[in-house]
Amino acid sequence: MAETTLSISRELVEKIRAHGAKTYPHECCGALLGRDNSPREILGLFPLVNRRDDSPRNRFSVTAQDVLDAEKAARQQSMDVVGWYHSHPDHPARPSQYDRDHAWPWYSYIIVSVAEGKPQDMTSWRLNDDRAEFSSEGIDIQQGAAG
Numbered sequence: 001m002a003e004t005t006l007s008i009s010r011e012l013v014e015k016i017r018a019h020g021a022k023t024y025p026h027e028c029c030g031a032l033l034g035r036d037n038s039p040r041e042i043l044g045l046f047p048l049v050n051r052r053d054d055s056p057r058n059r060f061s062v063t064a065q066d067v068l069d070a071e072k073a074a075r076q077q078s079m080d081v082v083g084w085y086h087s088h089p090d091h092p093a094r095p096s097q098y099d100r101d102h103a104w105p106w107y108s109y110i111i112v113s114v115a116e117g118k119p120q121d122m123t124s125w126r127l128n129d130d131r132a133e134f135s136s137e138g139i140d141i142q143q144g145a146a147g
């Protein structure tokens, strides 16, 4: 199986990290907007409100309305929703069982670990087509100006 790679600007990486720091100790989440080229390009973000008030610390969830809103925002910028990002407060940047149960194949899932309010590792994952496990995805961070 070919390993996949994401291309993303330093600026957007910092925005995801800042979002995770801001919502700490709760999870942040949002959509990744871009184009599914080779490599897949992340060109914008669509931050979401974590609607799970029963356990916002470790349960990010994307609702059907979130998907519609994100797709609308992407279309307005001639982009697609190519993935989702969320933070793991005080947990490693690895998908949880919950993440796997609630993920869809094809999308990229960026996870940023936030320890004591400070962003740490960032990883990306794609759920295999059989939904049994995630495969790690490379992140190619573009330095300099976005775009």
Ligand SMILES: [Zn+2]
Binding pocket: 060, 086, 087, 088, 094, 095, 096, 099, 111
């Ligand atoms: Zn998670």
